[in-house]
Amino acid sequence: xxxxxxxxxxxxxxxxxLDSVAERLEGYASATRTEPPIGLVDRIMAAIDEEPAPxxxxxxxxxxxxxxxxxxxxxxxxxxxxxxxxxxGELVDQARQRNVGSSPSPRVEASPSVAPxxxxxxxxAPSPSESASPTVGPSPPGPTVSPTPEDASTPAPTATDDDxxxxxxxxPSESExxxxxxxxxxxxxx
Amino acid sequence: xxxxxxxxxxHDEGVDDGALIAAMRSGDRQAFGLLVERExxxxxxACLRILGRPQDxxxxxxxxxxxxYRAIGTFRGDGSxxxxxxxxxxxxxxxxxxxxxxxxDLDSVPEPRLADASGEPTQLLxxxxxxxxxxxxxxxxxxxxxxxxxxxxxxxxxxxxVAEATGRPLNTVKTHLRRGLERLRPTLGDSExxx
Numbered sequence: 001x002x003x004x005x006x007x008x009x010x011x012x013x014x015x016x017x018l019d020s021v022a023e024r025l026e027g028y029a030s031a032t033r034t035e036p037p038i039g040l041v042d043r044i045m046a047a048i049d050e051e052p053a054p055x056x057x058x059x060x061x062x063x064x065x066x067x068x069x070x071x072x073x074x075x076x077x078x079x080x081x082x083x084x085x086x087x088x089g090e091l092v093d094q095a096r097q098r099n100v101g102s103s104p105s106p107r108v109e110a111s112p113s114v115a116p117x118x119x120x121x122x123x124x125a126p127s128p129s130e131s132a133s134p135t136v137g138p139s140p141p142g143p144t145v146s147p148t149p150e151d152a153s154t155p156a157p158t159a160t161d162d163d164x165x166x167x168x169x170x171x172p173s174e175s176e177x178x179x180x181x182x183x184x185x186x187x188x189x190x
Numbered sequence: 191x192x193x194x195x196x197x198x199x200x201h202d203e204g205v206d207d208g209a210l211i212a213a214m215r216s217g218d219r220q221a222f223g224l225l226v227e228r229e230x231x232x233x234x235x236a237c238l239r240i241l242g243r244p245q246d247x248x249x250x251x252x253x254x255x256x257x258x259y260r261a262i263g264t265f266r267g268d269g270s271x272x273x274x275x276x277x278x279x280x281x282x283x284x285x286x287x288x289x290x291x292x293x294x295d296l297d298s299v300p301e302p303r304l305a306d307a308s309g310e311p312t313q314l315l316x317x318x319x320x321x322x323x324x325x326x327x328x329x330x331x332x333x334x335x336x337x338x339x340x341x342x343x344x345x346x347x348x349x350x351x352v353a354e355a356t357g358r359p360l361n362t363v364k365t366h367l368r369r370g371l372e373r374l375r376p377t378l379g380d381s382e383x384x385x
Contacts, residue, residue, distance in 0.1 A: 004348040011368045018371045021379045025343040028324040029239055031317075036234035040248055044226050044255045045219075053217040054262045 207271040214262050222262070226255055229272055232346065233279045239344035240283035242325050250286050254279040269354025276345040277355045280337060287329055327377040335370030338363055 006022045008014065213221035233254055238247035258275050265274055328339055334356075341352045349367065353360040 004342075004346055006343070010349055011364055011371075013368065017375055017379050018368065021371045021374050022343070024378045025324065025328070025339070025374075028321055029235075029343050029346065032239045032321065033235060034238060034244065036230055036251070037244070037248060040234065040251065041226055041230050043248075044230065044252045045223055047252050047256050048219065048222060048226070048259050051256060051259055054215070054259055 208267070211262070211265060211267060211271060214259075222259055225258075225271065225275075229275055230255075232272065233275060236276055236279050236340075236345040237283045240280065240325065240329070240340060241287060242322065246286060247283075250279065250282050253286075254282045257282065268357065270351060273341075273347055273351040273355030276341060276347060277337075280340050280345055284329065284336070284340070324378060327374050331370055331373055334358075334366050335373060338366040339370040339374070342367055 006019075006026050008019050008022075011018065210221050210225060214225070230251065234247055234251045237250040237254070238244060241247050241250060254275065258278050261278075265271070328336060328344075331339060337356070338352055341347050341355065342349060347355065349363050350360060352358075353363045356363065358366075
């Protein structure tokens with residue numbers, strides 16, 4: 001084994017003090033050159049024998065292909081996978097466009113949000129009569145009933161309007177997704 | 191160094207890293223055995239210079255080879271196999287050093303088989319203390335200066351090999367070495383040689 005002796009020109013700068021530090025490190029290294037004990041290689045190999053076979057990374061497997069037909073086959077598989085993925089994406093896009101163009105009614109999938117908002121509407125019916133009652137007479141059940149119908153009555157008339165809004169709101173949100181997709185280049189830090 | 195235990199297909203001389211790496215990746219333990227025979231001395235020296243104790247150096251040498259065996263599949267082959275292996279050994283050694291309890295350092299005994307043993311007990315003691323001060327000073331450096339100084343002087347790698355093994359540009363490695371030496375100057379740059 002050849003030693004790489006320190007050369008002051010290594011640092012591209014003349015500095016006698018740094019050279020003295022380097023020489024001291026070199027002196028230490030040359031003084032510490034004890035031979036490894038006999039049997040160390042066997043000990044290491046015994047430890048290696050207990051290890052499972054190493055797993056190679058994917059790039060090394062790719063680089064290990066020596067026969068050109070293997071490489072071509074792998075390339076064909078990769079190309080087929082990419083084309084298939086693109087075709088599936090195209091079909092999905094077409095299906096979406098058909099659904100959007102033909103009937104907006106499928107967007108009634110927002111109906112779960114409509115259902116809870118419709119529930120206050122039955123309470124809306126009694127609310128005018130109930131809310132009028134406390135102003136007219138100091139009947140005991142009046143005050144307890146009136147706050148809830150008043151609160152419930154405010155969302156109730158807007159419930160149908162909200163339904164329309166909910167149908168339209170997904171469009172801006174989709175455009176946001178479109179903007180975030182190609183703009184997600186976070187590799188600029190490199 | 192003669193192999194002795196390997197068949198004629200493998201020889202110490204003339205087997206390039208590429209063939210060795212390909213064989214090791216395919217699970218050829220004999221190829222890894224050749225690497226062990228070829229590099230045990232260098233790895234052991236690097237570990238001993240960092241750790242100062244032969245027993246620790248043996249353990250860490252073995253650990254380094256086992257770690258290299260496990261990771262051989264991820265070796266990209268950008269630099270030399272030796273540089274890659276010695277970087278693993280350097281890191282493992284400093285990891286071991288960090289795991290030592292402070293009381294163990296106080297019990298540290300001078301190495302019994304050093305080349306500069308002149309016979310005088312006081313001189314031996316002074317030399318042992320000087321070596322200990324070098325080890326401690328380098329170990330106290332922050333990374334990446336410690337890594338570069340250790341790989342350059344304790345693992346006997348050239349700056350180009352250090353650059354390849356660490357994946358850093360050569361000029362960056364030079365800068366790291368220079369700054370590392372500058373940080374060592376207060377403790378090692380005095381007129382006291384201790385050698």
